[in-house]
Amino acid sequence: MVKRGWWEGQTEALGRALTLLGRAPLVTAVVTLVLATALALPATMAWIGAGVTQWFGGQGTEPQITVFFQQTIDREEALAIVQRWREDEAVARVVFVPREAALARLLQTDLGEAIETLPDNPLPDAMTVVPRRFAPQDVAQLQQRLAAEAGIETVQVDTAWVERVHGLARAGTMVAAALAAWFALGMLAQTYLAIRLQLVAAAQEISVLRALGATDGYIGRPFRWFGWLQGLLAGCVGAALWGGLVAWLTPPFDELARLYGLGGFFPFPVWAGGVALVAAGAVLGALGAEISLRQFFRASA
Amino acid sequence: MIRCEKLAKIYPGPVAALVDLDLTIPAGQFLLVCGHSGAGKTTLFRLIAGLETPTHGSVSVNEHDVARLGRGGLPYYRRRFGLVLSDAPLLPQRTVAENVALPLLIAGVSRRQAFERVALALERVGLAGRAHELPPTLSGGEQQRAAIARAVVHRPSVVIADEPTAQLDRDNAEEVVRLLRAFHAAGVTMIIATHDEALFASVAQRRIVLANGRLVEDTW
Ligand SMILES: Nc1ncnc2c1ncn2[C@@H]1O[C@H](COP(=O)(O)OP(=O)(O)OP(=O)(O)O)[C@@H](O)[C@H]1O
Ligand SMILES: [Mg+2]
Numbered sequence: 001m002v003k004r005g006w007w008e009g010q011t012e013a014l015g016r017a018l019t020l021l022g023r024a025p026l027v028t029a030v031v032t033l034v035l036a037t038a039l040a041l042p043a044t045m046a047w048i049g050a051g052v053t054q055w056f057g058g059q060g061t062e063p064q065i066t067v068f069f070q071q072t073i074d075r076e077e078a079l080a081i082v083q084r085w086r087e088d089e090a091v092a093r094v095v096f097v098p099r100e101a102a103l104a105r106l107l108q109t110d111l112g113e114a115i116e117t118l119p120d121n122p123l124p125d126a127m128t129v130v131p132r133r134f135a136p137q138d139v140a141q142l143q144q145r146l147a148a149e150a151g152i153e154t155v156q157v158d159t160a161w162v163e164r165v166h167g168l169a170r171a172g173t174m175v176a177a178a179l180a181a182w183f184a185l186g187m188l189a190q191t192y193l194a195i196r197l198q199l200v201a202a203a204q205e206i207s208v209l210r211a212l213g214a215t216d217g218y219i220g221r222p223f224r225w226f227g228w229l230q231g232l233l234a235g236c237v238g239a240a241l242w243g244g245l246v247a248w249l250t251p252p253f254d255e256l257a258r259l260y261g262l263g264g265f266f267p268f269p270v271w272a273g274g275v276a277l278v279a280a281g282a283v284l285g286a287l288g289a290e291i292s293l294r295q296f297f298r299a300s301a
Numbered sequence: 302m303i304r305c306e307k308l309a310k311i312y313p314g315p316v317a318a319l320v321d322l323d324l325t326i327p328a329g330q331f332l333l334v335c336g337h338s339g340a341g342k343t344t345l346f347r348l349i350a351g352l353e354t355p356t357h358g359s360v361s362v363n364e365h366d367v368a369r370l371g372r373g374g375l376p377y378y379r380r381r382f383g384l385v386l387s388d389a390p391l392l393p394q395r396t397v398a399e400n401v402a403l404p405l406l407i408a409g410v411s412r413r414q415a416f417e418r419v420a421l422a423l424e425r426v427g428l429a430g431r432a433h434e435l436p437p438t439l440s441g442g443e444q445q446r447a448a449i450a451r452a453v454v455h456r457p458s459v460v461i462a463d464e465p466t467a468q469l470d471r472d473n474a475e476e477v478v479r480l481l482r483a484f485h486a487a488g489v490t491m492i493i494a495t496h497d498e499a500l501f502a503s504v505a506q507r508r509i510v511l512a513n514g515r516l517v518e519d520t521w
Contacts, residue, residue, distance in 0.1 A: 004411035012412065204392075211352055211389040213380035214407045 191288025231285015
C-alpha cells in the first residue's frame with residue numbers, strides 16, 4: 001500500500017478543520033470577534049503607552065543637573081572641569097554656560113532692569129549636565145559626585161520631576177503588561193472552550209475513529225488545525241481592528257504632540273504591531289487547542 | 302489465532318456480562334456466536350476488538366496479550382479487525398465513500414489509493430452508484446452492505462460482525478451472508494453473532510452458545 005506523506009495527512013486534517021469552521025459560520029464569526037477584540041485592545045493600549053513614554057523620555061524632558069562654579073575659579077579652571085565631566089562614564093552631555101551668556105539671557109527677562117543697575121556681573125560660570133541614565137538613584141549619585149568636586153559651588157536637580165516621570169512610565173508599562181497577560185489568558189480560555197465544544201460535538205465521530213484504530217495524533221490533528229486557524233483568523237481581524245484604531249487615533253495624538261512641541265506620535269510601526277498580533281493570535285489559538293485536546297484525551301483514556 | 306483465557310467482564314451494577322470464558326479461535330475460522338439477548342455476545346466482541354478492557358483474564362492474539370499493548374499500541378491492534386458493530390456505526394455526516402475509506406486513511410494510506418480501493422469495495426457490495434450519498438439516505442440493507450465494505454476495505458485478518466443481518470429482509474440478509482462467505486473464502490477469520498443460525502448454517506464452521514456470560518455449547 002502507498003503510504004501518504006506527512007503533508008497529505010496534514011492537508012486532509014486541514015480540510016476537516018475548515019469544514020468544522022464553516023459548519024457554524026455564525027459561531028466562528030462571534031468567537032473570531034471576541035478573540036480579535038482581546039488582541040486589539042491591549043495592543044492599542046500598548047501603542048498609546050509607548051507613545052506617551054516616548055514623549056516623556058524625549059529631548060527637552062530629560063533630567064538636567066545645573067552646576068554653578070565658585071566665583072573664585074577662573075575660566076581656564078572651569079573649562080578644565082567641564083572637559084573632565086564630559087569624559088565621565090555616567091554623563092551623556094555637558095553644556096558650558098559662561099557667566100556672560102547667563103547674564104545676557106537674564107537681561108531679556110523681567111529681572112533685566114534690576115540687574116542692569118548692578119556694577120558687576122553677579123552670576124557665576126555654570127554647566128548643565130545631562131546624565132546617561134535617568135533612574136532617580138543614578139541621577140542622585142551623579143549629583144553627589146558633582147557636589148564633591150573642588151571648584152563647584154552648588155548643584156541643582158529637580159529629582160521630584162525625575163521620579164514622577166519614571167513612576168508614570170513604570171506604571172504605564174506594568175498596566176500594559178498586565179492587560180496583555182490578562183487578555184492572552186482570556187484568549188487561551190476562549191480557544192480552549194471553542195475546541196472543547198467541537199470535541200464534545202464530535203464525540204461520536206471520535207469514538208468511531210478510535211474503534212477503527214485511529215491514534216490520538218490522528219484524531220487531534222483537525223482540532224489542532226482548527227485552533228491554529230481560529231487564532232490566525234482572530235489575529236488577522238484583530239490586526240485590522242488595531243490598524244483602524246491606530247489610523248483613527250494618530251491625527252489627534254499627532255496634533256497634541258505638535259502643540260507641545262514634542263514631534264510626531266509614532267511609537268512603533270503599524271505593520272510591526274499587525275504582524276505581532278497575527279502571530280500572537282495563531283500561537284495562542286494553537287496553545288488553547290493543545291490544552292483542550294490534552295485534557296480531552298486524558299479524560300477519555 | 303485469538304485466545305481468550307478466563308475472560309470476564311463485570312459492569313458496574315454489578316452485571317457479570319462475561320464470566321471465565323475460555324475460547325480459542327484459529328485463523329481462518331468462520332465462527333458463529335449465538336445466545337439469548339444479554340448473553341454477552343457484544344461484550345465478547347468488544348473485548349476481542351480492544352474496545353473494552355477485561356475485568357479478569359486475558360485476550361491474546363498470536364500469543365501476545367492485548368492488555369500489554371498500552372495506550373500507544375492499542376490503535377495498531379484495532380486495525381487488524383474489520384468491524385460491523387454498533388460501537389462503530391457509519392458516520393452520518395460523511396459520505397458512504399468517506400466512511401468506507403476511514404480504515405485506510407487511519408492507517409495512513411494515500412488518499413488516492415484509498416479511494417481507488419473504496420471504489421472496488423463498494424462495487425463488490427453493490428453500492429458503486431451510492432458512493433457520494435450520506436448513509437442516512439440509504440436503506441437498511443444498503444447501510445449494512447456499506448458497513449461490510451468498510452469492514453473489509455483494509456483487508457483485515459479478522460472480521461467481527463455483530464448481528465449483521467438484524468432488521469434485514471430475507472433477500473438482503475442472504476446477500477449479506479453471501480458477501481461474508483466470499484470474504485471468508487479469501488482467508489479472513491469471521492466471527493459473527495446472530496439470532497438467526499439457520500441463515501448461516503451452510504457457511505459456519507463452528508458454533509458457540511453463550512448464556513448469562515458463560516460458554517455453554519461449542520460445536521465444530
Ligand atoms: N456498558 C455497559 N454497562 C453496563 N452493563 C452493560 C454494558 N454493556 C452490556 N451490559 C450488560 O451486559 C450484559 C451482556 O450484554 P451484551 O450486550 O454483551 O449482550 P448480547 O449477547 O450482545 O445481547 P443482544 O443479543 O441483545 O445484543 C447485559 O446484561 C447488558 O445489560
Ligand atoms: Mg449484542
